[in-house]
Amino acid sequence: EDQVTQSPEALRLQEGESSSLNCSYTVSGLRGLFWYRQDPGKGPEFLFTLYSAGEEKEKERLKATLTKKESFLHITAPKPEDSATYLCAVQAWNNNAGNMLTFGGGTRLMVKP
């Protein structure tokens, strides 16, 4: 069974204080690892897809990296508008059920000015 665990559950940062969010996963054949951002009361917004170990992707202050067991979302010099819940999800090659995603519980990020 595919599993995704995110840590920490919540993270408080001062504006400009860089940090990383962790996503540990177990899956029988990784097809893709996805990062989403979710604001309160809204649907998740797609950020990145990573396919293989060693891959990195960047978007503004965010950089996602991938190893064979985990992914990190690095946030450089965060601003208050980066406050949100960040979700990690995996998609497996042996998934016969409509390309389902298995989601982690998310990390709630709060950036104070």
Next chain:
Amino acid sequence: EADIYQTPRYLVIGTGKKITLECSQTMGHDKMYWYQQDPGMELHLIHYSYGVNSTEKGDLSSESTVSRIRTEHFPLTLESARPSHTSQYLCASSRRQGYTDTQYFGPGTRLTVL
């Protein structure tokens, strides 16, 4: 930018009422999904569709039903709402891009059953 719409955004309704949550997408995606998410909790898949006239149940058991008569439309129906159905319902759609299907989400419907 994803073009996927859900209505209503908020719904407060009494026990026993029949409700339909609407979901439409204008991207021509073949696959569509419904998730349920309680506050601060994980997303759980309740229904999905490969295409027109195709519907399947997801991991989380749900008393809701879905239909897919048109590619762009994937409504979810509760025949008799109960307080246990109170939750946020998220619709998503996807199309194959390279190795994967990237799912794009709508804004969600917050349902409260009294």
